[in-house]
Amino acid sequence: MQPRNMSMSGVVDLAAVKAAQEAKAKAEQARAEAARQGGAGAVSPADLVIDVDEATFERDVLQRSAEVPVVIDFWAEWCQPCKQLSPVLERLAVEYNGRFLLAKIDVDANQMLMQQFGVQGIPAVFAVVAGQALPLFQGAAGEAQIRETLDQLVAVAEQRFGLTGLTVDPEAEPGGQPEPAAQAGPHDGLLEAAVQALDAGDLGGAVQAYQNVLAEDPGNTEAKLGLVQAELLQRVQGLDPQRVRRDAAEKPADPQAQIAAADLDLVGGHVEDAFGRLIDTVARTVGDDRDAVRVRLLELFEVVGADDPRVAAARRALARALF
Numbered sequence: 001m002q003p004r005n006m007s008m009s010g011v012v013d014l015a016a017v018k019a020a021q022e023a024k025a026k027a028e029q030a031r032a033e034a035a036r037q038g039g040a041g042a043v044s045p046a047d048l049v050i051d052v053d054e055a056t057f058e059r060d061v062l063q064r065s066a067e068v069p070v071v072i073d074f075w076a077e078w079c080q081p082c083k084q085l086s087p088v089l090e091r092l093a094v095e096y097n098g099r100f101l102l103a104k105i106d107v108d109a110n111q112m113l114m115q116q117f118g119v120q121g122i123p124a125v126f127a128v129v130a131g132q133a134l135p136l137f138q139g140a141a142g143e144a145q146i147r148e149t150l151d152q153l154v155a156v157a158e159q160r161f162g163l164t165g166l167t168v169d170p171e172a173e174p175g176g177q178p179e180p181a182a183q184a185g186p187h188d189g190l191l192e193a194a195v196q197a198l199d200a201g202d203l204g205g206a207v208q209a210y211q212n213v214l215a216e217d218p219g220n221t222e223a224k225l226g227l228v229q230a231e232l233l234q235r236v237q238g239l240d241p242q243r244v245r246r247d248a249a250e251k252p253a254d255p256q257a258q259i260a261a262a263d264l265d266l267v268g269g270h271v272e273d274a275f276g277r278l279i280d281t282v283a284r285t286v287g288d289d290r291d292a293v294r295v296r297l298l299e300l301f302e303v304v305g306a307d308d309p310r311v312a313a314a315r316r317a318l319a320r321a322l323f
Contacts, residue, residue, distance in 0.1 A: 042169035048093045052103040054110050061103050065128040068165050069100040069157040071136070071150070074114060074124040076107050081140035082123045088143055089125070092150060098166035099154045100127075127153050130161045160307060194226055203234040228302045236263050248277075255281055255289040259296050266300055274300055275314035283321040294318070 052060050052072075061070050073089050075082035086104065093102035107114045107122055117126055117133065125136040136149050157163040194209035207230045213223035241264055247254070248261035258281040265274035278297040282290055297318060301311045 042167040043098070045094045045168060045170060048098065048166070048168070049090050049102045049104065052105050054112055057113060061128050062131055064101060065132075066130055066163075068098065068163055069153050070128045071100050071102050071153070072117075072126040072128065073102060073104045074107050074117070074119050074122050074126070075104060076122055079122050085123045085125075085140045088146060092143075092146065096150065096154070096165075098168040099164075100150065100157075101166065129153070129157045129163065191222060191226070194223075194230070198226075198230060198233075203230055203237060206230040207234060225302065228299050232263060232267065232299075232303055235260075236267050239264065253281075253284055255285055255293045259293060262296065262300065266303065271304060271308075271310050272314075275310065275317075279314065279317045279321050282318065294322070 050060055061072065064070055071089065071093070073082075073086055075086055089102055093100065105113055107119065117124075121138060123140060124138045125141075127134045127136055134153075136153070137145070141149075154165075190209050190213045194206045194213070197203070197205035197209055207227060210223045210227035210230060213220050214227065217223070239260060244257070244260045244264055247257040251257045258277055262274040262277045265271075265277060275297065278293050278300070281293045282297070285293060297314070301314065304311050
């Protein structure tokens, strides 16, 4: 199965953000259930290295990345450098004692995943942290370089996302720890309907489903995030990109032209361009025009996420433009 809407074309991935929010909620439920059962969910050292394919990618990579950084090793049987790199990564996964999980993907059997990540050659190593994909390195790197990269990854995962890794018990049986069942929430049916509508390309249906959740539960964070994503995709669905960018270039003071171009920028992964465009427009407009641009910028902040450093920087720039 292809990872749901997973696109590696840009720095920000709307579907990955959605998947991360879903995974975080499920992970929190699983940890709470494990705590109620008196267990810490320990894994064996053998469980720190797993084989992943297209059918298990969402469960074993996207969802697990809300608990622990997942390092992906793209390899193939015929690849000689892979035979040098893979054993080093496997040994380090055990040595790091649960601070990251190593997922091995055979590119010959999983061409779709290789294409989704934009892998040009192997070995290639990526990481997924809270649903966000990060390229680490390509080729048979030296162990010192690998360790330095892994140390940075572990530090970022802990500092930005609070991911401290897995508890490892040398006495645990490999694969013997069942995943705690997640408790169904009161709005899971409506949220699932929204996800299904997104997958089917029914953006209007997704918007309505998220609005239905918020009508009953205005503070539902998953529905809030899903709604701003679905509305963004709905806005750009019928746009002519060339015309929008031409209008934005010819009408730098036109707030609606700049808003439309910013939407396209964000969907294309050009986060700083989208933010910068709207901040510049705020600085050169007044009254209702300025307020419309400011509101759209705040909506785009929600799409990217408050924890993203680009949002923090853009908020400071917006404050300077306003005051």
